[in-house]
Amino acid sequence: MKAAVLYEVGKKLEIIDLKIDKPKDGEVLVDMKAAGVCASDHHVIHGQIPYPTPIVLGHENAGIVEEVGNNVFGIKPGDSVIMSFVSSCGQCKYCRTGLANHCSRHYSDPKVQHKLFDDTFRIHDNESTGIFQMNKLGGFAEKQVVPADSLLVIPKDVPPEVAALIGCCVTTGYGGIINLDNIKAGSTVAVFGCGGVGLNILEGAKSLNANKIIAVDIFEHKLEFAYKFGATHVINAKNEDPVEKIKEITGGGVDYSFDSFGSSQIMKQAVESLGRRGTASLVGLAHPKADVDLNMVDLVRNEKKIIGSFYGYASPLVTMKKIVDMYLTGKINIDGLIRKRFGLDEINEAFEDIDKGEDGRGVIVF
Numbered sequence: 001m002k003a004a005v006l007y008e009v010g011k012k013l014e015i016i017d018l019k020i021d022k023p024k025d026g027e028v029l030v031d032m033k034a035a036g037v038c039a040s041d042h043h044v045i046h047g048q049i050p051y052p053t054p055i056v057l058g059h060e061n062a063g064i065v066e067e068v069g070n071n072v073f074g075i076k077p078g079d080s081v082i083m084s085f086v087s088s089c090g091q092c093k094y095c096r097t098g099l100a101n102h103c104s105r106h107y108s109d110p111k112v113q114h115k116l117f118d119d120t121f122r123i124h125d126n127e128s129t130g131i132f133q134m135n136k137l138g139g140f141a142e143k144q145v146v147p148a149d150s151l152l153v154i155p156k157d158v159p160p161e162v163a164a165l166i167g168c169c170v171t172t173g174y175g176g177i178i179n180l181d182n183i184k185a186g187s188t189v190a191v192f193g194c195g196g197v198g199l200n201i202l203e204g205a206k207s208l209n210a211n212k213i214i215a216v217d218i219f220e221h222k223l224e225f226a227y228k229f230g231a232t233h234v235i236n237a238k239n240e241d242p243v244e245k246i247k248e249i250t251g252g253g254v255d256y257s258f259d260s261f262g263s264s265q266i267m268k269q270a271v272e273s274l275g276r277r278g279t280a281s282l283v284g285l286a287h288p289k290a291d292v293d294l295n296m297v298d299l300v301r302n303e304k305k306i307i308g309s310f311y312g313y314a315s316p317l318v319t320m321k322k323i324v325d326m327y328l329t330g331k332i333n334i335d336g337l338i339r340k341r342f343g344l345d346e347i348n349e350a351f352e353d354i355d356k357g358e359d360g361r362g363v364i365v366f
């Protein structure tokens, strides 16, 4: 089967033929239909997220089940599936409290994070070198063997490109706002960064009947695009101070702000743009060594809250199921996120589009 492999950080992905094993106990062989091209894959290619190589990236995936291993229940060949990039074990404290995004087993051992749970590889190149699969997935390949626990079976009428995007950016962004506790209609919201995740936070704010929904970015075309996903106001942070402007628009600061990009400067602005008792949520992944310099008196006197939000701030498969149902009843715009479809052999071009800051999402289709 053909796959795009990252052999060395900073280099282009190589399209090569790989051998793939049969699914073992608790595993499923999936025939890939679509894989979104996400900034996290881009970060791995460029070394901002340190993952082992050689590796097949791609963690925003949808496909059709081809074969199931022993002890797999509720999933059969022919099922359409979305994949979670955190495979929940169902047994640990976090899984049992419904927080499968924090599964201890998935994160306990960095050695097996990008291999299957028995610490072995399922894909190999011609030299018989084992190839890692990003978070036990690896969607930039025609087929994958993945843990059954990472799969959500979905209705056939969800298009594969839409299903793929639900696997990462929609669940992270839309889930990251709708799963917050006590967010009320009429709230004011600011979203920093209008990439795939940021657009979904805007869409979530619209679903929750937020009042003023302010999009912040440095690209004018991305701000134009943000209006299609619910933005009521836009700020180009290159031309004006977003904190001052947000305070002006809202008369003192927003109730909720989101850093969908992940940087010290933006996180600081997200906190400073809050009104009293506001909540700043960090959704984007910053550099592992990044810190934020914040005014402590501002936090105390204004009772501000800061939270981190990972993979939709709840159990990913539960959020995904909710989003699939909302898509089928026409309550969420996911089709509009898809900007361009690429073949697997065009994958390096798809990543160049991320460098250029293009709108919406590129999707690899098989």
Ligand SMILES: [Zn+2]
Pocket: 038, 039, 040, 041, 059, 060, 168, 169
């Ligand atoms: Zn992603």
Ligand SMILES: [Zn+2]
Pocket: 088, 089, 090, 091, 092, 093, 094, 095, 096, 102, 103, 104, 105, 106
């Ligand atoms: Zn677990």
